[in-house]
Amino acid sequence: MKRHAALSTVVAAAFVAAGALHAAEGDPAAGKAKTSMCAGCHGIGGYKTAFPEVYSVPKLGGQHAAYIVKALQAYKSGERAHPSMRAIAAGLSEKEMADLAAYYASDTARSAAK
Numbered sequence: 001m002k003r004h005a006a007l008s009t010v011v012a013a014a015f016v017a018a019g020a021l022h023a024a025e026g027d028p029a030a031g032k033a034k035t036s037m038c039a040g041c042h043g044i045g046g047y048k049t050a051f052p053e054v055y056s057v058p059k060l061g062g063q064h065a066a067y068i069v070k071a072l073q074a075y076k077s078g079e080r081a082h083p084s085m086r087a088i089a090a091g092l093s094e095k096e097m098a099d100l101a102a103y104y105a106s107d108t109a110r111s112a113a114k
């Protein structure tokens, strides 16, 4: 009986994990619609921000989606400390992060960022 309960816990955990994976799948079209908040800094070749200090802005087009989501989560949690990105990421939901990442990882964004 005990064993059975343990097994169903494992099965339930697997379902939760699968659900989380699915939720993390972004929609590139929805992501593209949100890039207006990002395009002012990202996506301009060689662009540097002037605030809070002169800083090179990394290119996002062609980056792996999982890396982008992880980076955004790290800004939101404070693990990454850049002030502008922290403010931006703080306002993004998990779904928005996944959508944005799916867009930036797509071929369209890769060629647009050339």
Ligand code: HEC
Pocket (backbone or CB within 6 Å): 034, 035, 037, 038, 039, 040, 041, 042, 049, 055, 056, 057, 058, 059, 060, 067, 068, 069, 071, 072, 080, 081, 082, 084, 085, 088, 100
């Ligand atoms: C005010 C300018 C600015 C805006 C607007 C902005 N970013 Fe950033 N972003 C930066 C800078 C500067 C960095 C590098 C910070 C660092 O070194 O941690 C960065 C870093 C990142 C990184 C990490 C890249 C890497 O290679 O590690 C991601 C992902 C990112 N931004 C996504 C976004 C998204 C998505 C948006 C729109 C929702 C956005 N940014 C809006 C300036 C901006």
